Amino acid sequence: MRNFLVVMGHTYLMKVKSKAFITTTLITILFLFLFLNIDRVFGVFDASDPANSTEQHVVVQANEAHYAIAEEQAEEKLLMVVPTGDAEKGEQQVLDGEADGLLILTEASDGSLEAEYKATSTPDNHERMELTTWVDQIHSKHMLEEAGVGEDFQQLISAGIELDFSSLQQDAAEHSTAEERSQTTFLVYILLFVIYFSVIFLGNMVSMEVATEKSSRVMEILISSVSPEKQMFGKIAGIALLGLTQFALIFLIGASSMAGRFQEISTMTGTEMDGGEELFGAGTVSLSLIGYAFLFFVLGFLLYATLSAMLGSIISRIEDVGQATGPLNMVVIAGFVLAVFGLNAPNSLIVTIASFVPFFAPMLMFLRIGMTNVPFWELALSIGILIGTIALFAWIGARVYRNGVLMYGKFRLLQDIKRALNMYK
Amino acid sequence: MTLQLHQVTKNFGEHTAVNNLTLSIPEGEMFGMLGANGAGKTTTFRMIIGLLDPTNGTIRWRNAPLSYKNSTSLGYLPEERGLYPKLRVVEQLLYLGRLRGLKKQEIIAEMRVWLERFDIRSYENVKVEELSKGNQQKIQFIAAVLHKPELLILDEPFSGLDPVNVEMLKKAVHDLKQSGTTIIFSSHRMEHVEELCEHLAILHSGKPVVHGNINDIKSSFGKQNIRLKTDFDCRFLENIDGVMKYEEKAGDVWLQVTKDYVAKEVFAALQGKGFVRHFALEEPTLEEIFIEKVGMAYA
Numbered sequence: 001m002r003n004f005l006v007v008m009g010h011t012y013l014m015k016v017k018s019k020a021f022i023t024t025t026l027i028t029i030l031f032l033f034l035f036l037n038i039d040r041v042f043g044v045f046d047a048s049d050p051a052n053s054t055e056q057h058v059v060v061q062a063n064e065a066h067y068a069i070a071e072e073q074a075e076e077k078l079l080m081v082v083p084t085g086d087a088e089k090g091e092q093q094v095l096d097g098e099a100d101g102l103l104i105l106t107e108a109s110d111g112s113l114e115a116e117y118k119a120t121s122t123p124d125n126h127e128r129m130e131l132t133t134w135v136d137q138i139h140s141k142h143m144l145e146e147a148g149v150g151e152d153f154q155q156l157i158s159a160g161i162e163l164d165f166s167s168l169q170q171d172a173a174e175h176s177t178a179e180e181r182s183q184t185t186f187l188v189y190i191l192l193f194v195i196y197f198s199v200i201f202l203g204n205m206v207s208m209e210v211a212t213e214k215s216s217r218v219m220e221i222l223i224s225s226v227s228p229e230k231q232m233f234g235k236i237a238g239i240a241l242l243g244l245t246q247f248a249l250i251f252l253i254g255a256s257s258m259a260g261r262f263q264e265i266s267t268m269t270g271t272e273m274d275g276g277e278e279l280f281g282a283g284t285v286s287l288s289l290i291g292y293a294f295l296f297f298v299l300g301f302l303l304y305a306t307l308s309a310m311l312g313s314i315i316s317r318i319e320d321v322g323q324a325t326g327p328l329n330m331v332v333i334a335g336f337v338l339a340v341f342g343l344n345a346p347n348s349l350i351v352t353i354a355s356f357v358p359f360f361a362p363m364l365m366f367l368r369i370g371m372t373n374v375p376f377w378e379l380a381l382s383i384g385i386l387i388g389t390i391a392l393f394a395w396i397g398a399r400v401y402r403n404g405v406l407m408y409g410k411f412r413l414l415q416d417i418k419r420a421l422n423m424y425k
Numbered sequence: 426m427t428l429q430l431h432q433v434t435k436n437f438g439e440h441t442a443v444n445n446l447t448l449s450i451p452e453g454e455m456f457g458m459l460g461a462n463g464a465g466k467t468t469t470f471r472m473i474i475g476l477l478d479p480t481n482g483t484i485r486w487r488n489a490p491l492s493y494k495n496s497t498s499l500g501y502l503p504e505e506r507g508l509y510p511k512l513r514v515v516e517q518l519l520y521l522g523r524l525r526g527l528k529k530q531e532i533i534a535e536m537r538v539w540l541e542r543f544d545i546r547s548y549e550n551v552k553v554e555e556l557s558k559g560n561q562q563k564i565q566f567i568a569a570v571l572h573k574p575e576l577l578i579l580d581e582p583f584s585g586l587d588p589v590n591v592e593m594l595k596k597a598v599h600d601l602k603q604s605g606t607t608i609i610f611s612s613h614r615m616e617h618v619e620e621l622c623e624h625l626a627i628l629h630s631g632k633p634v635v636h637g638n639i640n641d642i643k644s645s646f647g648k649q650n651i652r653l654k655t656d657f658d659c660r661f662l663e664n665i666d667g668v669m670k671y672e673e674k675a676g677d678v679w680l681q682v683t684k685d686y687v688a689k690e691v692f693a694a695l696q697g698k699g700f701v702r703h704f705a706l707e708e709p710t711l712e713e714i715f716i717e718k719v720g721m722a723y724a
Contacts, residue, residue, distance in 0.1 A: 003524055006523045007524070014516075213509075216507045216508065216510055217506060217507025218507040218508050218509055219507070220501075220505060221521060223476060224476060224496065224499070225493075225496050225497075225521070226493065403477075406471070406477070419438075
């Protein structure tokens with residue numbers, strides 16, 4: 001046990017003091033800070049750039065009735081009247097830069113409206129969408145009026161209808177409103193990304209560490225004083241601690257920055273708002289979700305770190321690390337892609353199946369817990385399979401590691417693993 | 426006999442690295458392991474310290490198998506030298522020392538004694554990658570002996586060192602032996618083994634072709650050399666029974682004879698032929714024994 005702690009402590013301390021760790025942590029924190037304050041960052045640029053103003057100056061060429069509807073539906077758009085039949089004047093205004101575009105509304109023979117938009121440059125997607133919605137509204141209003149529908153009914157139609165979702169299972173109440181649901185999706189997405197990123201980043205760190213010790217040939221001294229198993233797991237534990245340190249730092253800074261912002265907003269608006277609760281939606285739900293994220297991070301890390309350590313132990317040169325861990329990284333990436341796809345379809349069969357595959361389970365089972373209601377037995381089964389797989393690979397990994405660290409030569413993945421296992425006999 | 430290898434065999438797939446090796450290494454002695462490259466020295470060492478398990482046979486240290494439980498009484502300098510290039514000497518030794526069960530203060534104190542001894546006291550806080558190869562090797566040696574091991578295994582400890590450093594390290598090894606450490610070391614430099622060891626084994630293809638006390642080995646080798654300088658032609662000596670080899674080198678004549686009495690016959694045959702400037706009977710060198718034994722095994 002003592003040697004395990006010595007290896008763990010050494011790995012942790014040497015990494016935590018390293019320039020690489022300090023730099024990546026600072027950069028991550030900087031990015032996080034920018035991300036959390038992204039609106040302000042854009043605000044700084046927007047304020048000084050009039051082109052980014054959301055207002056569009058559109059001149060409308062239409063008869064009076066149509067123009068009245070257009071003005072009514074226009075909301076923030078600033079309109080200028082151009083009498084019917086004077087298209088040239090309107091176009092001139094656009095060309096002179098007095099307006100962004102010219103909307104021409106004409107009535108077709110069947111009573112419906114036809115619309116045409118003229119501008120000096122093609123409107124971007126956002127502008128197009130706004131204009132389309134606006135014209136749609138004008139058209140609906142026009143048609144309803146033509147049909148003689150009363151003002152009250154018109155309002156009811158335009159108000160639309162809200163579809164209420166509810167689950168027959170009691171504990172599902174948490175996702176009932178659309179707002180909460182989108183908050184959960186956002187949180188799941190963030191945490192998925194954290195799991196994905198950390199598993200890749202820390203897993204590669206493990207294989208780099210092992211490969212460095214091997215290529216510098218310090219390995220043989222190490223394993224003559226401490227068993228390869230203890231060394232391997234001590235190293236994995238040390239790097240896990242490192243990862244947790246990094247997350248703790250990022251989390252603290254992220255949370256305090258968010259809390260600060262909410263306070264600012266609440267003093268501005270004069271309303272009472274608790275930063276943490278707002279950030280994490282309905283408090284307890286999110287806390288348990290973060291708990292699950294932590295659990296699946298630890299399990300996912302253990303699985304991939306064990307494999308990374310094994311792979312690191314069979315290569316002789318640091319240059320081969322990429323080649324050896326490449327397939328493993330592909331699996332993690334595949335899991336992440338599947339999870340991102342699953343965010344929109346958490347109930348699909350492929351997501352359900354993948355959530356039991358140990359390599360994908362850390363991300364996909366977590367996704368399912370966040371987005372759907374997973375029966376307890378499914379969760380337990382998935383975690384059970386995952387832990388079983390970790391134990392299996394730890395067992396194989398320790399054996400490969402033990403002999404892999406003594407093997408030098410050209411790197412061939414499968415032959416090397418086989419060779420390392422044979423040496424043990 | 427403290428370290429005993431009994432009928433030890435190690436196979437790597439089809440290849441047999443060590444073949445039915447039986448050795449006894451007495452406590453407090455310095456034991457030399459000789460052999461050409463690939464003879465099985467490193468594999469034997471790795472089996473002794475438990476990095477590899479023998480395919481067959483047993484290895485016992487003080488009547489018990491060696492394992493990580495007694496790794497604190499074991500010191501090992503591997504043939505492939507390596508340290509963490511980015512760590513300072515002191516960080517390096519602290520880590521390796523702790524793994525051998527030492528406390529920080531003990532390590533620092535012991536380290537300073539050794540750095541002083543090797544004239545590299547000022548390198549305590551220098552990164553290993555900035556040290557010369559010879560100095561890195563000294564640091565590795567310190568790492569192997571920092572915890573005062575009872576059994577010390579040195580795989581090619583002197584290779585790659587300049588003569589001054591070889592002497593410095595030889596002295597250190599000798600002093601450790603004087604203080605009671607059992608030392609096994611390998612080398613393909615015969616003169617180092619001849620100078621330091623009472624016992625030795627010559628391995629060839631994983632088998633000991635010679636094994637035992639160095640004086641016994643030499644006397645039982647059954648061949649001796651005669652160096653001769655005369656004023657007359659002595660080619661006739663070739664015809665005496667028991668003279669194996671006749672060579673003329675730089676004005677000297679070298680004879681190799683099988684037994685003591687052949688030397689006496691040679692001496693007698695010289696009587697009355699003329700003036701003999703030099704006649705000396707010399708023991709075979711380890712190098713001759715090595716070349717003969719290993720060469721024979723090749724043939």
